[in-house]
Amino acid sequence: MESKRERWNKKREYILASAGNVVGLGNVWRFPYLCYKNGGGVFLVPYCFFAIFAGIPLFMLETVIGQYCQQGAVTCWSHLCPMSVGTGYSILVIQMFARAYLIILAWALLYLVYSFRSVLPWASCSNAWNTDKCVELTSMTGTSPHNRSLPDGNMSTSSKGVLSMSQGLQEMGQVQWPVLVSLFVCWVVCYFCVWKGVRSTGKVVYVTAVFPYVMLAVLLVRGLTLPGAWDGIVFYLYPEPSRLADLEVWLDACSQVMFSYGVACGTIITLSSYNKKGNNCYRDSLWLCALNSCTSFVAGFAVFSTLGFMAKQQGVTVDKVVSSGAGLAFIAFPQAVALMPLPQLWAVCFFxxxxxxxLDTIFAGLETITASIVDLFPLKLKGAWRREKFLGVLCLFIFIVQISMTTSGGLFQFQLIDYYGASGPVLLFVSMIQCVSVSWAFGAERLCAEVKAMTGQNIPLLFRMCWKYITPLLDMLFLLLSFLNTEPLTSADGSLFPAWAYALGWCIALSGIVPIPLWAVVKIYLTKGPFGGKNPKHR
Structure with missing residues (x-):
């Protein structure tokens, strides 16, 4: 089995692919906002707590699983704990919903194209979609003033004009052809980047994993040199120790660690399954986790220095211009760069x-789905052309499903899937089952012995204790707390979604949990023995 498994051509290809997988959009648009929202620098306390006792142990556990089993995210559980194979199917469900993130690439590509215009669409009040609430703002940076627009009330000019966003999920509207074309282009690019497996992905990541750091460094230097940058950084890191008593701060830290470390999604297992068994997976895990957290922290300086500049230009406090998620990437930040000299240059860099x-995260997710299905049906899908054909059908299917997200209500569809599809509770449940299955069914000591045999590396006692006790208990505790503290999803302007949307959202969330107990029940029923439904009279 091991000799037939694909391999990374070089160790650095695995490192770059893994770094690209864990360092994603959440590092740029989610961590800085959560840090500001939850007590500034104080937020680093619960974040580091969960990183040490949950994020890093889980990342290392999944890396070891992939490298030891040399299998994808589903079939690996047949080697570890057959009753937990449902975990792999839950991961496939999570990954299918996570493909919704490709619509973000479509929006970013569309914004990138518009960034080459002589006047940025979101930087003027002369567009057809502008209302009488749009006013001109004079920027005093540079050698001459530049007129820029303020948001049209609660709906920014960029989202109304470029994305043609409606008022809510109940107003789907028509398909926006520029967004649809952008989505199709993104899917074509993604397909040809992963169609040959790690042979093609390993080459692409030299660009997709390295170039974002170049752009982040450029935006960081530029942001720190802008007037008002210090005000933004103060808002980003100003400590409020009293916030440590707030349960929501700890819940946000927990969800951010789970989300940004990419655990319970199968991508870590899949990427590491292409390693040689002698690879030092322990050292790799520590370095990748450190890189992920440091990138999140540094990205906050680039984002908030720019938002501080935007607030100074508008004559308001920073909290008036701060946004999270898609609102930061496609509303707040585009408006901020529009106030700078050479706005097209900075807009191009950002998008x-x-x-x-x-792209890196999409690559890893597609590879996870494809590798898992290929490993499940090796006789039917082994071989380059069969894999390529299956991947093409998969990409086409998801593209057709996502056409509805190119309508005017597409942003609200994305918010719904993002909030429920790969949410904190789902990831907490899957990671808890992973820890219990490996530590108690397969055996934590046995796994550490296998790591010692593969790499010669001893796993510290702390990680063994985390796998067996600390991490699953934390997962269970915060899983319960997250359900007790659940708040309804709201749109950017604070309005509630329709009642049917919340029912649909909970169905999406449960679909990522149900395969685990369902598989276990079926497995027990079909297994011959005193606990099985097929127990024969004579054994």
């Missing part, structure tokens, strides 16, 4: 960075 960050 290229978003594209590269998103």
């Amino acid at each position: 290229i960075m978003l594209l590269m960050l998103g």
